[in-house]
Amino acid sequence: MPLLAVEGLVKHFPLGGPGEWLDRVRGHAPKAVRAVDGVSFAVEPGETLGLVGESGCGKSTVARLILRLVDPTGGHVRFGDVNLTALAGEPLRRQRRNLQMVFQDPTASLNPRLSVRRAVEEPLRRHSTLRAAERRERAAQVLARVGLERELLDRYPHELSGGQRQRVNIARAIVTEPRFVVLDEPTSSLDVSLRAKAILLLAELRATLGMSYLFISHDLATVKYLAGRVAVMYLGTIVEEASTAELFRQPRHPYTKALLSAVPVPDPTVQRERLVLRGEVPSPIDIPAGCRLRGRCPLAQPVCAEPVTLREVAPRHRVACHLA
Template sequence: MSDILVVKDLVKHYEIGGTGIIDRMLGQKASVVRSVDGVSFSIAEGETLGLVGESGCGKSTVGRSILRLVEPTKGTIELAGQDISHVSEQVLRPLRKHLQVVFQDPFASLNPRRTVGQTVAEPIGNYGLKSGDELKNRVQDLFERVGLRADQVDRFPHEFSGGQRQRIGIARALATNPKLIILDEPVSALDVSVQAQVINLLVDLQKELGIAYLFIAHDLAVVEHISTHVAVMYLGKVVEIADKKSIFNSPKHPYTKALLSAVPNSDPDAINNRIVLKGDIPSPTNPPSGCRFRTRCPIAQPICTSEEPALEVQGPGHKTACHFAKEEA
């Protein structure tokens, strides 16, 4: 299968402070937030990459860079073989229909003053794909496909529950028949029971339509059911990337192990060896030298301070950025 999305060495740095007139007169330099610092991965057609990490690790910024809602500082993003990382909005617009998004907050992702039907019809209208009755039928089809009723198209967002709104967001993302949907924590704001429904819906849609997903989440439990591959991010870097089985059965990076130990087990008799990480995630303005995880790592050694571990192949399709990945395995 060919890759629908290839991200190479994606870097996004934000400058904070030092940009105002007075700062410049005083010669103050801006400090740089290394939100995303060299991230590479690819997603094959019809597959799902789960992108996991703590808040502030840059996972959402990766998604937003791919969508070009933020300008990537460096690196390339290839969508279906075409580099979109620095093209102008005019060039990008026709390509956007292959690349859609579902956001985390179902309450903020729909315009409160437009009917949900208008919202779902918007992407179709933009590309002149359909109009009149055809457009109306397409919107009603989309509503039924995501588990809503066709007669609900004329209602306003505030008449729906969180889960229903997220379904509307999914319908909007599906409207242009995209090849890839970025799911930016699509279920984090929902109740657990509703989370399962929405994830099942996404799985069904993928089977039916062959869409690839980039599923951004902050816990592995959510990702487990939907992903074919998983990438774990820590402080702007991918620390481990592999297919789902390898990640869940033989994690090699101590951070992945810690995350996995936090996933609740359905077996009450299982021994829960929970690895609790100490301290907070360091500031991305001033990341630790060497391995970024060393300040919280249970197995850190002197080499971790001096040398940054590269993302190295540990097994088939399994890459880990840790000096001790081989020994640990």
């Protein structure tokens, strides 16, 4: 059984205002930002699923939906045999001990008035029955694990560097020994050398603590390093999902091909074939009918105006493209 299963997840943000009222009066469906528009995937125990896509594709909304930081418009999130979507209040909070998240902005996600020690102890107050002294000890252990020296424990976030802050965030996420951690662009605000250290730390923690990750990133090279499987999102839907090795060796969806061919490769002798998409991502309010990439895809055919669903083109390799 998968550790986490997301089934038909939908999140629409209504636009509100007079436009919505007018639409209702005229009998149209009111307009909405269709941030996540039918997403399904599963993460096995110990597995890391990479979720990639460009800004606005809905990947961070998927993360928030999984943790129920926002409520879905439709669909389910199952964690083991628990349907998280059906929970509320205290039962939901109890699940969060096993489901944690590291946010993109290491500064904004720390309370400036809590010391490092307090920030890391906080989840234990909420989720454990440990006594104060035990909590202190446990927080110190976890902070040592992520490579923060003891003398930093009583510092406040503004006294730390960006890399150190992200380590505090990671420590806070793993202090309750969760089984599943959502990492939302955890390395994108870090400099090259710090990024490498953070990636290696995450890989090491996964190996020693047996956690599963949902690793959200727009940095394909990092995803390749850390994830065993990858799902590619475009305009609120998954367009391709495969094992990392297969996706990077043989991408099938034109969007995946375009994304991979756009990543600059640090080797000046490599000549690559570029698949260039026209224009920019359409607004998630006016999503084109049929294949969502149709208007930008250089390979588009008349058939692409028909709706397209994810189908298996090879074992455990799913693609949503008429032409794949």
